[in-house]
Amino acid sequence: MNIYDVSQKAGVSIATVSRVLNGNRSVADSTRKRVEAAIKELGYEPNVFARGLGLNTMQTIGILCNDSSDIYIANAVYYLQHFLSEHHYDSILCCTGNNPDDFRKYTKMILSKRVDAVIYTGSQFILNQPEEHDNSYILNASKEVPIFLLNGILEGENIYCVVNDDHLAVHDAAMKLIKDGRRHIVYLYSGTTLSSQNKLSGFTDALNEAGIPNRIEYTHLGPKDIYAAKSYLESLYKKGLPIDAVMASEDTLAVGAVKFAEEHGIRIPEELEIIGYNNSILAECTQPELTSIDNHVEEVCRTLTDSCLKVLSGEDAPQKVVLTAVRIDRDTTVN
Amino acid sequence: MNIYDVSQKAGVSIATVSRVLNGNRSVADSTRKRVEAAIKELGYEPNVFARGLGLNTMQTIGILCNDSSDIYIANAVYYLQHFLSEHHYDSILCCTGNNPDDFRKYTKMILSKRVDAVIYTGSQFILNQPEEHDNSYILNASKEVPIFLLNGILEGENIYCVVNDDHLAVHDAAMKLIKDGRRHIVYLYSGTTLSSQNKLSGFTDALNEAGIPNRIEYTHLGPKDIYAAKSYLESLYKKGLPIDAVMASEDTLAVGAVKFAEEHGIRIPEELEIIGYNNSILAECTQPELTSIDNHVEEVCRTLTDSCLKVLSGEDAPQKVVLTAVRIDRDTTVN
DNA sequence: GAGTTAAATGAAAGCGCTTACAGAATGCGC
DNA sequence: GCGCATTCTGTAAGCGCTTTCATTTAACTC
Numbered sequence: 001m002n003i004y005d006v007s008q009k010a011g012v013s014i015a016t017v018s019r020v021l022n023g024n025r026s027v028a029d030s031t032r033k034r035v036e037a038a039i040k041e042l043g044y045e046p047n048v049f050a051r052g053l054g055l056n057t058m059q060t061i062g063i064l065c066n067d068s069s070d071i072y073i074a075n076a077v078y079y080l081q082h083f084l085s086e087h088h089y090d091s092i093l094c095c096t097g098n099n100p101d102d103f104r105k106y107t108k109m110i111l112s113k114r115v116d117a118v119i120y121t122g123s124q125f126i127l128n129q130p131e132e133h134d135n136s137y138i139l140n141a142s143k144e145v146p147i148f149l150l151n152g153i154l155e156g157e158n159i160y161c162v163v164n165d166d167h168l169a170v171h172d173a174a175m176k177l178i179k180d181g182r183r184h185i186v187y188l189y190s191g192t193t194l195s196s197q198n199k200l201s202g203f204t205d206a207l208n209e210a211g212i213p214n215r216i217e218y219t220h221l222g223p224k225d226i227y228a229a230k231s232y233l234e235s236l237y238k239k240g241l242p243i244d245a246v247m248a249s250e251d252t253l254a255v256g257a258v259k260f261a262e263e264h265g266i267r268i269p270e271e272l273e274i275i276g277y278n279n280s281i282l283a284e285c286t287q288p289e290l291t292s293i294d295n296h297v298e299e300v301c302r303t304l305t306d307s308c309l310k311v312l313s314g315e316d317a318p319q320k321v322v323l324t325a326v327r328i329d330r331d332t333t334v335n
Numbered sequence: 336m337n338i339y340d341v342s343q344k345a346g347v348s349i350a351t352v353s354r355v356l357n358g359n360r361s362v363a364d365s366t367r368k369r370v371e372a373a374i375k376e377l378g379y380e381p382n383v384f385a386r387g388l389g390l391n392t393m394q395t396i397g398i399l400c401n402d403s404s405d406i407y408i409a410n411a412v413y414y415l416q417h418f419l420s421e422h423h424y425d426s427i428l429c430c431t432g433n434n435p436d437d438f439r440k441y442t443k444m445i446l447s448k449r450v451d452a453v454i455y456t457g458s459q460f461i462l463n464q465p466e467e468h469d470n471s472y473i474l475n476a477s478k479e480v481p482i483f484l485l486n487g488i489l490e491g492e493n494i495y496c497v498v499n500d501d502h503l504a505v506h507d508a509a510m511k512l513i514k515d516g517r518r519h520i521v522y523l524y525s526g527t528t529l530s531s532q533n534k535l536s537g538f539t540d541a542l543n544e545a546g547i548p549n550r551i552e553y554t555h556l557g558p559k560d561i562y563a564a565k566s567y568l569e570s571l572y573k574k575g576l577p578i579d580a581v582m583a584s585e586d587t588l589a590v591g592a593v594k595f596a597e598e599h600g601i602r603i604p605e606e607l608e609i610i611g612y613n614n615s616i617l618a619e620c621t622q623p624e625l626t627s628i629d630n631h632v633e634e635v636c637r638t639l640t641d642s643c644l645k646v647l648s649g650e651d652a653p654q655k656v657v658l659t660a661v662r663i664d665r666d667t668t669v670n
Numbered sequence: 671g672a673g674t675t676a677a678a679t680g681a682a683a684g685c686g687c688t689t690a691c692a693g694a695a696t697g698c699g700c
Numbered sequence: 701g702c703g704c705a706t707t708c709t710g711t712a713a714g715c716g717c718t719t720t721c722a723t724t725t726a727a728c729t730c
Binding site for chain 4: 013014016026050
């Protein structure tokens with residue numbers, strides 16, 4: 001069944017049907033009603049391909065992330081898709097796994113599907129690998145469709161960013177630990193994304209400001225894995241290095257710290273304070289429950305999709321929005 | 336730039352270019368190379384809409400789930416998308432939130448995008464709400480494209496199912512608890528999906544077989560939430576009802592059981608054994624770590640996408656595959 | 671080299687829609 | 701009733717591709 005059948009049923013031309021379909025004003029009310037009735041009666045659905053060919057758009061948005069099974073990303077993907085679908089945009093999801101090269105490939109692939117916009121979740125902005133620092137593929141993509149970055153920053157005409165102030169959040173958290181009298185704070189992080197970098201510098205800045213010397217082993221880049229975190233702390237412990245607090249760029253790493261403390265009979269939070277990041281469900285699973293920084297996935301996604309929908313409907317949107325992450329205090333920090 | 340430009344550059348007709356694009360055999364090698372060179376040089380990408388119009392397919396598969404932020408679903412979505420993309424299929428993701436009505440709506444929406452197949456993750460097969468028991472929309476969809484169910488079962492010509500033997504897994508786990516001498520086993524579950532039902536009957540069957548009377552309060556349907564589980568157990572505890580084991584249909588609920596035990600100084604596993612389901616990362620976060628049933632998301636997804644790709648390429652595939660879930664013993668059960 | 675067959679190519683007709691343009695209908699003032 | 705402006709509607713030309721069918725070319729065979 002196609003537009004022609006509808007036009008026959010309604011006794012009009014296909015042009016008129018098309019006009020009704022696209023909300024074109026110049027259709028007489030009586031005609032419009034007749035056509036709408038025909039559409040309903042036949043259960044007609046326009047062919048997206050033909051429509052796409054004509055309009056060069058398919059009400060579809062590409063979402064690129066590296067690992068949608070990561071709890072944080074999964075939440076983000078859920079909200080993004082959900083908010084977009086409220087406005088009748090579909091989402092094409094691409095997960096690159098963890099090969100950064102894939103971003104270039106997938107970007108190309110997704111653009112070839114003629115999406116109306118592309119949303120990148122921030123994790124892919126790899127900074128420390130020189131050859132990957134090249135974000136030109138995103139800049140190129142921005143020439144074709146508007147680009148939206150979740151927790152990533154890139155300047156460009158058609159690029160819109162929504163980020164958390166990770167630096168601030170970690171800085172504040174570190175300051176709290178320092179105020180609590182901690183002087184041997186281990187910072188565990190994983191990944192080398194922009195957001196990771198900001199968190200890290202938030203930590204080191206706080207230490208510098210407080211005049212606390214920062215031992216090199218106390219900031220550690222490792223895999224995003226409970227046991228990796230745990231065993232790193234153990235290695236420090238066995239060397240006899242004092243540890244009185246742990247900050248982590250991910251809740252998983254903080255969970256590792258809890259396990260480390262448990263195993264060695266270290267009391268939390270008296271002897272060891274721990275702060276995680278993301279305030280994911282993991283924070284509520286440990287005993288004691290984890291103090292963690294909440295970066296408001298839902299709000300971030302809402303802000304981003306709002307911008308996206310505005311841009312797509314021709315309105316202006318801020319090129320950069322910075323939201324504040326908030327620490328949720330639970331049992332791994334003192335009151 | 337379009338196919339015509341390529342044909343000009345290569346000095347052939349657009350028909351020939353199209354043949355090269357579609358791997359049609361009857362193109363001379365020399366011509367093929369010339370065309371391929373032209374394509375590469377121009378960086379030509381075929382227009383998916385035009386292509387879709389002609390072929391009535393866009394190498395895209397719809398994935399429908401109710402909550403992609405659920406850890407298990409998120410993993411499934413990741414693997415599905417990943418495996419499909421290996422074969423150049425894109426994934427359109429639709430999450431319905433938790434309104435079962437949405438499945439009908441989204442199914443329609445996704446079909447209107449002319450996807451080549453639809454994958455449902457099982458959770459939506461609501462059984463206990465009579466009006467929702469009606470899966471006719473899926474049967475209808477199966478007339479248009481092949482349908483794949485992850486952890487759902489529905490018979491139909493164009494419907495393919497991959498499930499875990501949830502009944503067996505829970506049955507075995509319950510038997511283990513009984514063998515350990517447990518007689519007051521609480522079964523916590525959430526959701527009324529097919530898979531939930533199977534788990535539940537696995538539990539009750541085991542009890543029946545062992546001749547253990549099953550108090551009605553000992554099987555409880557509640558939200559998929561740590562604290563809901565915890566407080567339900569507390570309510571039983573306060574009533575003075577004995578509890579010596581907890582089985583849960585989700586790890587979150589099992590985490591609640593661990594918290595319950597902790598708070599009341601109940602020793603795990605001596606006084607209380609706990610078994611979760613999904614073997615998610617949560618199982619490794621608690622102290623003691625959770626014994627949980629692993630349903631091999633990756634394998635399930637691989638099996639399903641294999642079937643899907645076979646069907647789409649015209650081959651046969653099994654209408655139903657049953658995989659076995661395996662209990663991973665950790666610290667909340669006795670050796 | 672003529673005759674036969676198979677392989678390679680091109681011309682052109684769609685696929686189902688949008689939209690520019692032209693034509694028909696309507697309304698209004700006089 | 702006529703002329704003009706305005707509002708509707710239809711015709712037809714694309715959009716960029718696939719594919720059928722006819723044609724050309726090449727490859728054999730005797």
